[in-house]
Amino acid sequence: MGLDRLDNIMKRLRDRETGCEWDSVQTFETIAPYTIEEAYEVADAIHRGDMDALVDELGDLQLQVVFHARMAEEEGHFTLADVLQRISDKLERRHPHIFGDAEQGGHHLWEVIKAEERAKLDDKSALAGVALALPALERAAKLQKRAARTGFDWPDIEGPKAKIREEMDEIAAASPEELEEEVGDLLFAVVNFARFLKIEPEEALRKANRKFEKRFRQIEQAPGFRDMSLDEMEELWVAAKKAPADA
Template structure:
């Protein structure tokens, strides 16, 4: 089985005597950044609809799971089998209409079951379990969604819209040592605005990044670009937008 082959390869790489000098000394902390990077590369391949890249990136992401599981097994914490059994149990538990006797299912039931699972967490906050390592925009959206489930939310889009204006005013009046905090508040308010519009802020910014990159590359390729004035660059930008 391919997974067993990968597990055996990682076991050999991690051997402290005959293994790889790099792989054998890694820790959860040193590997975690690679895990996050590989997840983003999977998302990038999907966005580009590049199936050849996707099969490669999914393999890299699978390696991360095997790597962490191997380190955990070496330390006596858990094994890859525990990881796979855990996610299998969770999927069956959260889909009782498929694997059990429940008559209804769907997203609503999924959220109810997740809420029941969270109730067993010693941290009783509605915000418990929102991972610190998430991208900031995504984490802001999740925190706001959790808070909204308790009733702590604007009743309509006008609240978030007014909050953005308020934060802009505060930035204009803020001393230099408070600017970072105020800009953070503005970004948080913008995420709230996107959430009320049912727009994923992380995906919206990702698309804006791609659009900016495409347009900038187009104007950057113009002969003499480096010597142009800002007004000339702006004129090219307007043309790139039209294109």
């Protein structure tokens, strides 16, 4: 009932004659950034433990699904019902121990079934299907995990550690034209190191961003902050790091 109502609302908004002047002219490409943004706002509400915000953000994210499905139906590609049918079929297919006759399931079986599905695609690479639109750190981690399943991986964590040192040396020797590529290689190596530690780099950096923001907002409240020397600012920073509220 609720999903049908939302679909009908979007259908009216997309009407080229009587609909909304903004919604009616959007495309997959113009809406895609909003889809990504809404997913992050859902994650932010969850992190803050704000259930009132979460119900709003989940609605906004659901709107993105309906929006894309409505545009696809207008162009004759697929409908919202097709989207729901596809995900329902996928969930049942990947959980044969629940919906089929398999005796055991779990994440390993899920990955086996996903690999079998990928094998049927035209792109036979182990890296097929890793979305280009993912945040760069997350995509790097997924690419590395896929490659590792083929055996292309370091035998232990000493490999990634040495690679980080190697990339730092290459940055030191790089020309201005080479710096961007070398810094990218360093970030890729750090992601690999995080993978060996079983740490999700995207989440680790997100937490580091929050920590930096919290501390900086704290120290910039000091009287005369913008006129302080760097050493004075550093003293405030060290004090903020030791504050119990930041533990």
